[in-house]
Amino acid sequence: MVTIKDVEVYPVSDLATAKASPWASVSIIVKVTTSDGQVGYGEAVPTLRVNQVIKAIEEVRRLVIGKDPFRVSYIFREWYKHDFYISRSFESATAYSSVDIALHDILGKYYGAPVYQLIGGLINDKVKVYANGWYSDCVTPEDFAKRAKEVVSMGFKAMKFDPFGPYFDSMDKAGLEEAVERVRAVREAVGKDVDILIEVHGRFNVNTAVQMVRAMEPFEPLFIEEPIHPDLNMEGLSKVKNATGVRIATGERIISIEEALQLIERGLVDVLQPDITNALGFTGMSRIRALTEAYGIELAPHNAFGPIQHAATLQFDASSFNILIQESFYEFWPQWKRDIIGDAFKLNEGYHTVPSKPGLGVTVNERLLDELRFTGMEPFHEEEPVWVIKGTWRRYGS
Numbered sequence: 001m002v003t004i005k006d007v008e009v010y011p012v013s014d015l016a017t018a019k020a021s022p023w024a025s026v027s028i029i030v031k032v033t034t035s036d037g038q039v040g041y042g043e044a045v046p047t048l049r050v051n052q053v054i055k056a057i058e059e060v061r062r063l064v065i066g067k068d069p070f071r072v073s074y075i076f077r078e079w080y081k082h083d084f085y086i087s088r089s090f091e092s093a094t095a096y097s098s099v100d101i102a103l104h105d106i107l108g109k110y111y112g113a114p115v116y117q118l119i120g121g122l123i124n125d126k127v128k129v130y131a132n133g134w135y136s137d138c139v140t141p142e143d144f145a146k147r148a149k150e151v152v153s154m155g156f157k158a159m160k161f162d163p164f165g166p167y168f169d170s171m172d173k174a175g176l177e178e179a180v181e182r183v184r185a186v187r188e189a190v191g192k193d194v195d196i197l198i199e200v201h202g203r204f205n206v207n208t209a210v211q212m213v214r215a216m217e218p219f220e221p222l223f224i225e226e227p228i229h230p231d232l233n234m235e236g237l238s239k240v241k242n243a244t245g246v247r248i249a250t251g252e253r254i255i256s257i258e259e260a261l262q263l264i265e266r267g268l269v270d271v272l273q274p275d276i277t278n279a280l281g282f283t284g285m286s287r288i289r290a291l292t293e294a295y296g297i298e299l300a301p302h303n304a305f306g307p308i309q310h311a312a313t314l315q316f317d318a319s320s321f322n323i324l325i326q327e328s329f330y331e332f333w334p335q336w337k338r339d340i341i342g343d344a345f346k347l348n349e350g351y352h353t354v355p356s357k358p359g360l361g362v363t364v365n366e367r368l369l370d371e372l373r374f375t376g377m378e379p380f381h382e383e384e385p386v387w388v389i390k391g392t393w394r395r396y397g398s
């Protein structure tokens with residue numbers, strides 16, 4: 001019988017070139033090897049947790065070594081049984097997710113099929129992507145407008161940005177006005193046919209979020225994301241949702257179908273944004289997808305970390321009929337992230353093509369994984385939180 005022989009972790013980085021996305025300045029790539037030499041890759045979430053997540057992957061490793069790689073659902077259930085805290089542990093969820101992605105890569109390679117063939121078959125051979133990571137150091141409306149035009153000229157038909165500068169919890173009148181001016185500038189720069197998506201990063205209390213969503217309506221965003229603090233405050237989210245006709249998106253931090261259900265069954269989300277690197281890999285994403293189908297809501301998978309996540313998310317989207325759009329930092333990454341998968345993706349009129357080769361459909365440059373090996377902690381800035389696009393935690397009006 002073929003068994004899982006090893007699970008290796010490669011934290012990789014070239015901090016000198018970490019540009020727009022401090023939360024992803026290190027990528028955690030996972031390599032699973034079988035007893036007959038097959039190899040699959042996965043990826044886990046880094047964001048200020050690189051060392052904890054590596055340790056969590058070591059725990060999953062203990063469980064999976066020696067197991068049959070074809071029994072993915074069984075392996076998930078075993079981890080669920082053993083890890084008493086999985087329903088509460090982001091580290092456990094992302095560790096398991098990375099292994100699940102790698103196991104699907106392996107299965108696809110055994111069967112000679114892309115992963116989408118294993119999870120429902122092809123629906124979309126290309127996926128509309130929205131640009132993120134494009135507005136580092138943008139502060140004034142003019143900064144945003146100039147950069148937004150460049151994004152359109154690259155071929156993007158959609159882009160996301162956080163216009164809220166250094167505001168957290170609440171925002172005074174001047175802050176709201178600054179945010180509105182930035183959004184207005186982008187809308188005017190890109191015209192009416194390009195989608196703009198408003199990122200809030202879970203910053204605000206409910207009253208501020210209610211005011212904010214109303215102020216954003218004239219600019220017709222495709223959605224407004226994480227308008228309030230991300231604590232599953234159901235009453236609060238309900239107030240915000242009822243205050244606007246704009247789609248509300250959320251879900252990048254959920255780690256289970258049960259969390260997804262809490263949001264969906266109360267009608268609090270129009271666009272769910274699960275992330276394959278923390279929502280339990282293809283196994284968890286497929287379960288969550290079924291839920292979104294049943295409730296008639298759309299999916300816009302969160303995809304903010306690295307190259308294996310990017311490839312895996314596209315495989316997932318390929319077999320989903322309710323994908324609204326997918327996030328992409330790809331074109332705004334430092335080159336090393338693209339090089340890890342031989343720069344496999346090219347933007348084509350706002351879309352990324354789904355690879356049809358076996359597994360995740362990308363070839364990993366193992367030499368680069370060795371060369372870029374990183375130890376230590378990610379950079380931490382005392383003023384600018386790690387989760388914003390670099391150089392944007394600033395006001396311009398005062």
Ligand SMILES: O=C(O)C(=O)C[C@H](O)[C@H](O)CO
Pocket residue numbers: 023047132199201252302303304327386387388
């Ligand atoms: O890409 C997004 O939607 C984000 O919210 C980016 C976040 O800062 C990042 O995912 C934090 O891990």
Ligand SMILES: [Mg+2]
Pocket residue numbers: 199201225226252
């Ligand atoms: Mg987000």
